[in-house]
Amino acid sequence: MSPKNVRPPEIAGSPQDTYLFNEGRNSQTYRLLGAHAQTAGGVVFRVWAPNARSVSVIGSFNGWNGASDPLVSLGDSGIWAGYVGHAAVGDLYRFEIVAADGYRRVKSDPYARECELRPANASRVAAPDCYRWNDAAWLRRRAQTDWLHAPMSIYEVHAGSWMRHPDGRLYSWRELAARLIPYALEQGFTHLELLPVSEHPLDESWGYQTTAYFAPSARYGTPDDLKFFVDACHQAGLGVLLDWVPGHFPADEWALARFDGSALYEHEDPRLGLQLDWGTCIFNYGRHEVKSFLLSSAHCWLAEYHFDGLRVDAVASMLYLDYSRKPGEWLPNRFGGRENLDAIDFLRQLNTLVHGEFAGALTFAEESTAWPMVSRPVNLGGLGFSMKWSMGWMNDSLRYFHRDPLYRRWHHNEMTFGQMYAYSENFVLPLSHDEVVHGKGSLIGKMPGDNWQRFANLRLLLAWQMTTPGKKLLFMGSEFGQWREWSEQRELDWALLGEARHVGVLRVLRDLNGVYRERPAMHELDFDAAGFAWIDCHDADHSVLSWLRRARDGRFVVVVCNFTPQVREHYRIGVPQLGDYAELINTDSAFYGGSNVGNGGRVSAVPGNWMHLPASLSLTLPPLACLVLALCD
Incomplete structure (x- = not known):
């Protein structure tokens, strides 16, 4: 098949959608780009590669032969498109891109809606969305909820290590629905928060090195399986939040990095484009098409999967041009400052989109600095997030609890200082996954004293969190006092619930959640x-x-x-x-x-x-x- 001289109108897509994409204002670009199966058969492929010399789609339908199905350029939009009549739902595919320098690259689809199971990494043609939702009542209630004054107790979960089959196999979303939902409800949580479920090749990244921003990981089943899980949560009265990572992406050669031979999604200059701590690339928030890409990813998870909000990872790394950099390793903004003005604009656009189009949906910033007005409205000069994680409260509390009680009297201010700034933002009090990994030990492992004192301290820590102003977040395993540090490679140590002391921790957490939810004094004025x-x-x-x-x-x-x-x-x-x-x-x-x-x-x-x-x-x-x-x- 050879490219046609005249651009076929059926593959071009909506001119308005393309215009908004190039303007950085298309929040539904996933309906334009990617692989779109046609009702009459075949698939339309579209990909943004403005600096490519040529682009072909290769896949299981053409023997991965780049000469079989070349795409045509749609002009100044930078989009390449084509119709492949012999491609179908379920087929694997990639884009073969010849860059301006003549170098051939094979890339997965940035807008793929499904992916191959890791360690393979091809994109997969997804079926048109036909899932029938049953959560209309939940969405109506969500739209009417006064979340500022409502209880919110979040159970943070890594889907691959909460519980597994006896042989170590991961649970599917449908299997998790049968077990995780009743468990979370029994413990009194109002919401689940899932560590990133976007496709990622490396289990050890926990999802924070995303390679497919529109595709749920194949580890846990199909897109419909994830929709079933969220739907089941909503029908049971449980909200579902998603950890989302717009701050950086991995440098895998088959993914986003130097996608068309140029720094397309990232910056060319490593002083702007490389995240040194994580060995990843930083998005170029000033490029219109990149903003459309990220806004569309957020929109997709909320619109297509009905998530109730997004926890935005590593916001501080987005806000500061000198984040974790030495002098000379970063470039100042046009005013000579260290603020990333393009990222600030993007975050405000993101929060305006979420709050404007998804009634009752929330956004949460993991932001570890004193940046002002993170959770204040955009029209008042804020970033527009609903809430911000209180990293100061977390650090002070864990530092204090780690101390021998004999010496706590000298550090009393660590427990009182938080009230000096507690109402400057809408705070979530997090005891998250970050505090039980990388040699930090489990929560109960941080507690001093003999075992009796450790359990007493853990129960006291949970009570301190639940009775302090702010919404609550607790990572899985901490609710029953898991001894071992969390690992993504195994399930939680559920056998501990055969021991009375661990059951006692679970009971106190359950009762604390109950008092928190049932007593307005415990939650109505969390931010006042x-x-x-x-x-x-x-x-x-x-x-x-x-x-x-x-x-x-x-x-x-x-x-x-x-x-x-x-x-x-x-x-x-x-x-x-x-x-x-x-x-x-x-x-x-x-x-x-x-x-x-x-x-x-x-x-x-x-x-x-x-x-x-x-x-x-x-x-x-x-x-x-x-x-x-x-x-x-």
């Missing part, structure tokens, strides 16, 4: 200083903190944490009202594996000004434990 007040933040000598959480209607919950293994009798704190107070949570309960020190489930307030409050409680504070109390109804 009016929802929090210290009762006493100065008792460093005893390593005790006490505070109030308030709802919009004034109802409140009292929280007291004892960060030492010493029982404290007759410990008096002020409270806002007289009455009987019920212990909603005592993390030292025998039910959770504790020593069962407490207040018998109920304690009465007495009148008299104490700590500038009109009444007070005399409490027995259990060792290494948190008490959550509320007025009895």
Whole structure:
């Protein structure tokens, strides 16, 4: 088959779509580019390769012969296209690109909707979307949810290592739906967050070195299998968030890097185009077609797969031109600064798109610096994210908990400092996968003391997270105190749930989630200083903190944490009202594996000004434990 002299109109696609793609304003380019099976048979292929001398599609349908099916150039758009009548759904394919220098490259399709199972890496012609969704009720509720004031407790999951078959085989999405969904609901989580599911060749990258930005990994089944999983989550009342990686891409020669012989998706200059820490390429956010590519990827996951939001990975690496670079290794922006102005513009465009087109969908920034207004609206000068991970809270908390309780009194400020900035952003409090890998050990492995103290500390850490203002995120395995550091190569150590102490951790997490969800005081004002007040933040000598959480209607919950293994009798704190107070949570309960020190489930307030409050409680504070109390109804 030879290219025609006249461009066939049936392969060109919509001129408006092409124009918007070249303008950086087409957020549905996946409907234009890629492989599109035709109802009458055959496949239309389109690929952007503006600097190529020639482009052919090769595949299982033509013996991988570049002379069989050449594509034609669609002019200044930079797009090459062609119709291949003998190609069909399920066929493997690549693009053979001859660059301006005459060098031949064989590339997978950047817009592929399906891929070959790793370690193979060809693209696959996907069937037209015909999945029938059953989550309309969920999407209506999502659109009407006031997420700022709603509870959000996220269970972060790596699909390939949550649970496996006895022989080590990965679960499919349908198998995960049958097991993971009821488990997450039973533990009281409101959302799942999946580590990247975009196709990636290397298991050890956990999905963060993406090679196909529109294709779910073949490790877990077909695109319809992933849709089934998300659909099942929604029908069960569970939200699903996706970890998404627009900050960098791997340098594999068969993927995006130097796609048409030039630095097409990345920068030519390595001072702009190389991510030195990870050995990857940085997207050129100033190139219109690259913006269309990334915006379209985000749109695809939300529109085609019904994800409820995107967690954007490594935002700091996108914002700063000198990120992890020494002087002389980076180029300043046009004003001489270190801010990546093109990336800032892209992120604002992304958040405007998500919030404008997907009612109730959310975006989360993993951003580790003090960049201002990350989670503030674009029209007010912010980046437009819904929420930002609080890396400061995480680092301070884990540093404090790692200390021997004997020395915690000297580091009291590590637990109180977070309130100085807690309402500057809409924060998520993350205890994520990053904290249990690369030699950092598991959460329980970070805890000091003997085994009894380690479990008590872990229960206390979970309570500290759940009672502190901010939405919550917990990585899998931490909810039951897995000892071993997480590895993508094996499933979680589920056998530990045969031991009472691990069951106790799971129980306390479940009950904390329940109180967090059911008590408006615990979540309604997560992002508002009016929802929090210290009762006493100065008792460093005893390593005790006490505070109030308030709802919009004034109802409140009292929280007291004892960060030492010493029982404290007759410990008096002020409270806002007289009455009987019920212990909603005592993390030292025998039910959770504790020593069962407490207040018998109920304690009465007495009148008299104490700590500038009109009444007070005399409490027995259990060792290494948190008490959550509320007025009895």
